[in-house]
Amino acid sequence: MHRDRKVKILATLGPASSSPEMIRELFLAGADVFRINMSHTDHATATALCQMIRDAEAELARPIGILADLQGPKLRIGEIAGGAAELQRGQSYRLDLDTAAGDNSRAPLPHPEIFASLAVGAHLLIDDGRIRLEVTGTAQDHAMTTVLVAGTIKSRKGVNLPDTLLSLSALSPKDRADLDHMARTGVDWIALSFVQRPDDIAEAKQAIGGRAAIL
Structure with a gap:
């Protein structure tokens, strides 16, 4: 299957799309990369999703990308x-x-x-x-x-805080655990959700250790 276009279509997997049948259907409809949102996905579920995607890849004989989107530090107000x-x-x-x-x-x-x-x-x-x-x-x-x-x-x-530089790492402890697990699982890209400075990218690259690309 050849797709003659210069853009990639990314599909986020959620409750309604996390089955082998739906992943295959989404790919055939045009999706090139599947995003796994680590804010709402535990490691066991993420591993199962990756396996479904790789199974579809083998069945269809066409490369399919997997992107793990890290949650990033959560800044929230308290109770009202x-x-x-x-x-x-x-x-x-x-x-x-x-x-x-x-x-x-x-x-x-x-x-x-x-x-x-x-x-x-x-x-x-x-x-x-x-x-x-x-x-x-x-x-x-x-x-x-x-x-x-x-x-x-x-x-x-x-x-x-769009115009304030915070003294926070782009990777929370949860992000580091998710990054390591997803890199070992074999995803193609890791996406950072909280980037303020070049050092944030360098820190993530060091943690990934060449096991995946970074976005």
Whole structure:
């Protein structure tokens, strides 16, 4: 089977697509590479998926790529009382290390490394950007912000800092364990989810040890 195109189609395997029949069907429909999301896949399941893909590869006599996508460090706010609170555009909002449940005036952010790196003018995106904050003041244990994009702030939602360099490794302990397992399983690519600096790539390459390519 020859595919006369210069792009590759990547398909993510999930509950509805993790059977030999569906993997074969997706490949015949045009998928070139299968992505295994290590945020939601344990080692036993990942190993089984890799074997299904390699079985399809042997049956169809056509190379099929496997990409293991590492979770990366997880930065999240803490609990909000009642699960959620409404924020208004232009209001002040405090983020701090206090573990008490948050509300519409403050939220716990249990990551000292964030407060150590924040500067006035930096932005925080919460819940995939549904909430956007701008830093107006910083301290070792808290930051004051202004709400730029209002909405509902919910418990345990992810935090992204697009213009702040954090003193964090791109590889968490879970990532290192997943990377080693998937490299030994024989995937073709390892994808990093949290890259800030060239050293992050060098660190991952050293951990991979030539057993897979890196994205």
